[in-house]
Amino acid sequence: MSLINVTNLTFAYESSYDPIFENVSFQIDTDWKLGFTGRNGRGKTTFLNLLQGKYEYSGNISSAVSFDYFPYHVEHKEYLTLDVIEEIYPEYVHWQIVRELNLLKVSEDVLYRPYASLSNGEQTKVMLAALFTKENRFLLIDEPTNHLDMHARKSVSDYLNKKSGYILVSHDRAFLDDCVDHILSINKTNIEIQKGNFSAWWENKKRQDQFELASDEKLRKDIKRLTDSAKRTGNWSHEVEKTKNGTRNSGSKVDKGYIGHKAAKMMKRSKNLEQRQQSAIEEKSKLLKNIESSESLAISQLEYHKKQLAELENISISYGSKTVCENVSFTIEQGERIALSGKNGSGKSSILKLICGEDLQYTGHLSRDRQLKISYVSQDTSHLRGSLSDYATSSGIDESLFKSILRKLDFSRLQFEKDISTYSGGQKKKVLIAKSLSEQAHLHIWDEPLNFIDVISRMQIEELLLEYAPTILFVEHDRAFCENVATKIVELEGIQEA
CATH class of the missing domain: 1.10.287 (Helix Hairpins)
Structure with a gap:
């Protein structure tokens, strides 16, 4: 056991007058499983970078251990996975890697496949296995659950629960509850550490x-x-x-x-x-400033002239010779909140795109009126750039309503003046959700809307869907969110490899 001491830490980016941290002091035990939470833009990733010595700061950070960051940047994804592991940890011992992979429920044969051919879940697990075999290291694990399906999240949380000596940034409540014993939270006016999992911290x-x-x-x-x-x-x-x-x-x-x-x-x-x-x-x-603002959001869907909005019968979707899903059947009726579930690669995003009208190669029958208006939130945020005002204009939405929603999702006035391309991953996802909530639609279709979004905003969105009961079809791997929101779950089995 040793301590990481943070004393009078002060840091601000050169382009900003406002400090991210100001005279912050606390201690971390290197044996802890430490969950790290706070609203988007509060400085979680910045703090991890400060621990690694990437930025100059005033104050002092002292530690007897070295830090490793997840996700590790893989330069040559075309290499065999074993070669990538050697790049991460040149002194690795083969049997130790195999042991860690077994704990993560990953077959040893991934080591002899190109790293690029591995699924997101497999890449995450391989990287964690390599990093946890290192000695005298404290891991800085930054949002490992993004793009992981529920099955992969469960195996990763079970694995982390058996480990110690890490900071885990995650906005998935159930995931944090499964594998942390302390919470480090960045609040409005201070940083504090509490013993217990996320649910205990939230009740406090x-x-x-x-x-x-x-x-x-x-x-x-x-x-x-x-x-x-x-x-x-x-x-x-x-x-x-x-x-x-x-x-x-x-x-x-x-x-x-x-x-x-x-x-x-x-x-x-x-x-x-x-x-x-x-x-x-x-x-x-x-004394009034530490209460997190989480004002209620609202959604106003258009009335549709039919009870049933869409129907899929025996839908199979292919990309060239590769079939991603087959014989998918379900209906979407007014007021339903449908969670589309299944492992990564089972065709969930393809089903959403097909319903939205994207030209895909498919068989089966899709019934959907042309006049059905759909508001779609995609996984991808790479296209976001420019000012919020220009984005609202080009999207054909009311700028005042759009910005009002973002204010409720913890955007500062200063954030409104920045280019969207400079936003954090969570802030970009909030832009897409605010746009969707500003659109006139009969049906909302959201594809992994909560990736990178902070836990308080997740709860706001959850409360919105429960209060207004809009018709929505969504893909989301946050277990607590799905359990609380969904009125119906459609499970996609995926294609079994021969």
Whole structure:
């Protein structure tokens, strides 16, 4: 056991006036399984980069262990997996790698296949196996669940539960609960560490918020009283200044020397009082700032003239000679929230694209009216660039509504001024979701909408779907989200290799 000590850490990017961290201090035990949470843009990945020494900062970070980052950047994906492992860890021992792969339920034969031919889940597991065989290392695991199906997430969480000595960034509540024993959270005004899994931390967080909210009314009354008093003091100072003009309201002359001396004393006194009042206002205001804003979202779907919006009968989809799914049948009826489930590669995204009208090679029967309006959220965010205003205009949506939704999803006013291409992965996904919520549609189709999105925003979106009960077909591997939201689950089996 050893400690990672963070003392008075302060860091800001060169292009920003606002610090990401300011005089932050805490300790991490290197035996912990540490979950790392916080809203998008709060600095989770930045902190991992600071641990690795990638940026200059003020303060001090000391540790007796070295850090390894996941995902490791693989330069030559065309190499055999065994060669990629050697690149990650040149001193690896073969039997140790095989042991780790067995724990991750991965066959040894992946070692002799090109790394590029492995699925996302297999690549994630191979990388974790290589990194965990290293000695005296503390792993910085940054969102390993993105694009992993539920089966892969379960095997990875089971594996991590048997390990220790890592920071895990994840927004999947169930995943965190399965494999962490402490939570490091970046809040609005501080960073704190608590013992327990995510659910325990969240319950504590809600209790703290309730306590703050109970004090909220009194604090706001105190702030208003102090603000009004500060205004009166300011007006008093202003009136004293006016006496220097040398006349009273009556128009009679006054002793300017006497008034000047009196005004100077009163001005000094009023300024001191004003400063004390302002300090008191700021101190009391700080007490209100740590409650995470998670205002309710809204969705307004168009009414459709039929109960049934679409029907698929024995659909099989192919890309050239490769069939990705076959004999898929289900209906979409108004008010249903359908989760399309299955392993990666089972054709889920292809089914969504087919319903959206994409020209795919398929057999079977798809029934869908031409006048059905669909709002689609894709997995891909690489096309996002330019200003939010231009994006709203080109998308044909109301800019005020679009930005209002983003504000509720924790976008700052400063974020509105930046190019979308500079946003984090989670912020880009929020742009797509805000666009979808701003569109007039009969049916919403979302393909892995929660990738990279912080857990509080996930809960907001979950509450939205439960409250407004829109008709939606979605693919999502967040187990808690699916269990809470879906009214129907359609399981795709995928194609069995001969």
